[in-house]
Amino acid sequence: MTEPVKKPKLTKKQKRRIKAAILHVVLIIASFGFVFPFLWMLFTALKTPAELLQGFQQFFPSDPQWGNFVKAVTSIPFFMYLKNSLIIVVLVVTGTLFSATTAAYAFAKLRWKGRDKWFLVMLATMMIPIQVILIPTYIMYSYLGWLSTRLPLIVPAFFGGGAAFYIFLLRQFFKGIPKELTESAIIDGANHLQIFFKIMLPLSKPALLTVALFTFMATWNDYFGPLIFLSNPDHWTLAIGLRSFQTQFGGRYDLMMAASILIMLPTLLLFFFAQKSFIEGITFTGIKG
Template structure:
């Protein structure tokens, strides 16, 4: 860092370095604050809707803010459904999905990024192709498959596939991109030192791609946590239902309780927001190759 501070010449600029930085910060803050509003609006709207009375909802956004915030809507949303059971179910699915995806995606990505084996490039394209079929087209065959294995009525259809790269094509590709960024010399010197690929994978690849692994875990978490369609179709037993699915009870044909729907939706999404906030901190102090490389 001190090299940066005792910098040589600053030809044209009239502003001093700290001044320049200040101006930059202010401009950036203004840009970010104004953009934030546009990105935050849907959430704000959900929040004010969740706090309204049904009568207020009849008038749409004629009045944006509720007269007296109905915080009780959140309580109602939680207490009218078996919240704890749904929460437990969501956590079970998320836990296995994240573990399973990290397990299968990292291993496979390593094979695609750093190992040479026959058919690798063909399989890579096949993997991409599995993402290109519209999901509706394979819905019924998948259901029939699980019915034949006898998994309907259990959670297995939403657990086991993750350990075998189910839905992981996206992450395998992503991690492949990151693994390819790890210098080959590092691997070579490890091999010369007698390390096997498993060792390289565990002690070299995984630690060096921590931000990517966090990203994979985060996206998997978000997807599984928010997904109601998979649970709707594949969880035949309502005792296995998740929060995202269970809280859809408030969406009915006519007598919809919009305020409860939105309260429920906020409850579902809030853990993901907190998690994102925590996880993104790791993106600031990322690891670098400094030191290992030379």
């Protein structure tokens, strides 16, 4: 009686195993396609110029040229670019956190005239191409004498520039914080500033981390903003500096890859350490947005 029942069960299990095995093979091939460019980048960075031309015949660097990284760093004002990138990133992250949290609190927890209309305006700004605001702001900054400074990249962050996604994300997060908490605080005589600093912000650490991470990555990697607004080479960021590297060392892919790796390193490390809040943030904006 039991045998004919058992047999198909076993084959079903086997079938599932075969399916899983095929799936893994496909996934391994696919992920190799995504990861291989990184590996090849690293191998290239460690090769000699002669080895560069041999392709797969010299798959691994025979004698890793760690000196390429030194050369990449010393042949451009690397540390000046690094300092500039850090100045801009730190201030933009600070500014974005300030403007996004205050606006999100207003949208999530306060009732004021026109709030819902402004919220729609905020969502609509996500669809507007930056080119439309670029020229007048460029002219404005030129009149203010800001084009020779870093201000055009920093000041907008304190006024919610490019922060629509983050405001939306934080607003949803704030809305999830129970009303009872804020209401009882009001009964105890707390004002909104106290509620904001002592209840909302401490309870929203994961969302704040996500916003900070996203802003860090976007600003660190930004090319277009610095290209337009940083006219003074002493203010150039790493992204712009890397491009000047390309014009200087056109064919030296070993050095270009070494420099590129150095620029990618902070964002890659950040991603690995904070992967969870990262992926959650993306799926959040994608699904609920």
